[in-house]
Amino acid sequence: MSLPTLLMCSPKYYQIEYEINPWMSRSRSVLTDKASAQWEELFEIITKKSGNPPREGTGAHVRLIEPHKGLPDMVFTANAGLVHGKTFISSNFRYKERKGEKKYFMKWFKKNGYHVIELPEEFSFEGAGDGLFFGDRLYAGYHFRSDINSHMKISEILKIEVISLELIDKWFYHLDTCFCPIGNEAAIYYPDAFDSYARLVLRKTIPNLIPVAKNEAMRFGCNAVVIGKSVILNTGCPKLKKEISSLGWKVYEAELSEFMKAGGSAKCLTLII
Numbered sequence: 001m002s003l004p005t006l007l008m009c010s011p012k013y014y015q016i017e018y019e020i021n022p023w024m025s026r027s028r029s030v031l032t033d034k035a036s037a038q039w040e041e042l043f044e045i046i047t048k049k050s051g052n053p054p055r056e057g058t059g060a061h062v063r064l065i066e067p068h069k070g071l072p073d074m075v076f077t078a079n080a081g082l083v084h085g086k087t088f089i090s091s092n093f094r095y096k097e098r099k100g101e102k103k104y105f106m107k108w109f110k111k112n113g114y115h116v117i118e119l120p121e122e123f124s125f126e127g128a129g130d131g132l133f134f135g136d137r138l139y140a141g142y143h144f145r146s147d148i149n150s151h152m153k154i155s156e157i158l159k160i161e162v163i164s165l166e167l168i169d170k171w172f173y174h175l176d177t178c179f180c181p182i183g184n185e186a187a188i189y190y191p192d193a194f195d196s197y198a199r200l201v202l203r204k205t206i207p208n209l210i211p212v213a214k215n216e217a218m219r220f221g222c223n224a225v226v227i228g229k230s231v232i233l234n235t236g237c238p239k240l241k242k243e244i245s246s247l248g249w250k251v252y253e254a255e256l257s258e259f260m261k262a263g264g265s266a267k268c269l270t271l272i273i
Helices: 032-047 101-111 149-158 196-205 238-246
Strands: 005-009 061-065 081-084 087-090 115-118 131-134 137-142 161-166 179-182 186-189 208-211 225-227 230-234 250-254
Touching (some): 005 032, 032 230, 032 250, 061 101, 081 101, 087 101, 087 149, 101 115, 131 179, 137 149, 149 161, 230 238, 238 250
Parallel strands (some): 005 061, 186 208, 230 250
Antiparallel strands (some): 131 137, 179 186
16 A cells, blocks of 8 residues: 655744634643654654664655744644645635745645645635545535535535535534544544534444544544554544554554644644645
8 A cells, every 4th residue: 555645844933822723822832842842753653664763653755844934833734725636725714813824835736746726715715624535525524614615616626525514613623623534434533523414424424433532532532644554643542542453553642732732633733645
């Protein structure tokens, strides 16, 4: 199985400079050195099969985009946009604090040979934070950061089926905080993050849907990175780790507490390209 390439961004300028979700509080400063060490650990888990000292990892490849001062959340590359083959649909960030990221991500993807598409300005859409592929379908979240109207446009552009899921818990403001496909046969999710219709749709369309307990969902258990037959979880999710391992997947754990302060974890820090 060929492994994907992921896009990441150094946390050089990462800090809590504003509050745009319930996790964020300017009274809780990021410990810069600790955040850098945690990001490096995630990077090594993704990229290294061996090292000095020896360190097992997935062996996937990572590309880097340059961080920019004044854009502290650029580290969360999952929100840059949606990648499908060599097409990149750029995000339209809902909050002004993040809108400055857009030009840098668009420039990077254009430079690297992607067909870059912008949605109409009136539609908010926050990329792979609210859009996750399961087989040939795109599961797309809406309410807090993305508009449901953007889903029809994405379906038209990519010529794929888009399944819209309403999010109802402000602590789980992006789809990737409460839902994660594990291969093409299973997915993990936090049920209370979704309205009743979305829960019904998930149960009907996903063969093996695994609920995550609230305490582990609040540890960003669903915000996992899936690479080949490996899954990278935030620490503090022992039950979820056991369940995923029982399906035959290799599970790695990374401590990402500094990034939880901004409402993100492993998946938020990566974008499969």
